[in-house]
Amino acid sequence: MLIALTWLELGVGVTSNPYITALLALLMIVLATVSLALFKNKAFCRYFCPVGRTVGFYSQLAPIELRPIDPLLCSQCVTLECYNGNEAIDACPTQLVMGTLTQNTYCTSCGNCLQSCPEQNVSWRLRPQSHEAIQSARPHWDEAWFMLGLMALTSFHGLTMMPFWQTWIEQLAQIVGDAEPYLLSFSFTLVISLIVPVIFYSLTVVSTHKLLEKGQVIKRINKNSAKENRVEKKALFTGLVFMTLPLAFAYHIAHNLNHLVREGTGLQTLLLNPLGTDTQALTMMEKHERHFDMLISQDALFIVQGLLMLFGFWIAVKVLRYRVRSLLTDTGWRLLPLYFFIMTINGFHLWLMMQPMIMRI
Ligand code: SF4
Ligand code: SF4
Known part of the structure; x- marks a missing residue:
């Protein structure tokens, strides 16, 4: 569902085409009504709503x-x-x-x-900051995939707003013979963007697992038999994936802050005339100028975004350290691949933040 919405939003242009925006709203209403008719209670809120699921997972970081x-x-x-x-x-x-x-x-x-x-x-x-992601949330296989997908889609969303994105898509469209609005090319990049972080995380877990086995690091519990003491890959995969949540959350907030600061100047106009009576659509030049009329200075924005990224990094390291400590005996330097994963994802997000962002509206 989250992937479908991302595809609708970015591929079909739901943020720039009012007709598609209305269709999306209609789709959500239909899905909520159908699930109310078919299932008990608010199944849509619990299982299907992508906003609910995203906020639900981020709420594991809530204080x-x-x-x-x-x-x-x-x-x-x-x-x-x-x-x-x-x-x-x-x-x-x-x-x-x-x-x-x-x-x-x-x-x-x-x-x-x-x-x-x-x-x-x-x-x-x-409660202590991120207590749930660090300590009390229980690892589940399906939720692990969701968290990885959430991180991947968050990065992908930022990538599609970079100035070079359109050039990439057009070049790819030429290769595969795709015509505007380049749905095939867009879908292809979406799939690749989902697969790459999953492969990266899986390789990180597998290499960490090998290092732990070589170092004969054992489980903190189950000291009875040699077989039970082995660290399972699946337990590492699902137990440590919580570290992707703060990485995704910090970038999500930092990215949206950019929108808020650049588009927030229109808030007063919106409040004074919520229905937009007698207003004309902005010209391209007016849109361009509006994005440089920011609520705070560019430097102040960079500082806040940098602090957010640092916060995400710090929480991710905290999640990793606590979850590993609760799972395993002394790991020493063998967690280096996992630290490398955190640094690479956070570094990529930081690099995205430093690029000029193209607004779609
Ligand atoms: S919150 Fe506790 S005490 Fe209150 S109804 Fe639920 S189970 Fe019973
Ligand atoms: S606040 Fe949460 S736990 Fe309480 S009734 Fe609502 S959904 Fe259930």
């Missing part, structure tokens, strides 16, 4: 959470009104039981459980 005040009370609860709802308040739309909740991922923060719990045992609370 706040909605959790039971007293877990013991939940363990003795028989009515589970947070899950089932009651006469006045609907059930949890994503079928979560507060007493067993350890991840923000599927919580939409609707607040139903806050109101339905008869013991008033649910509350917002602060």
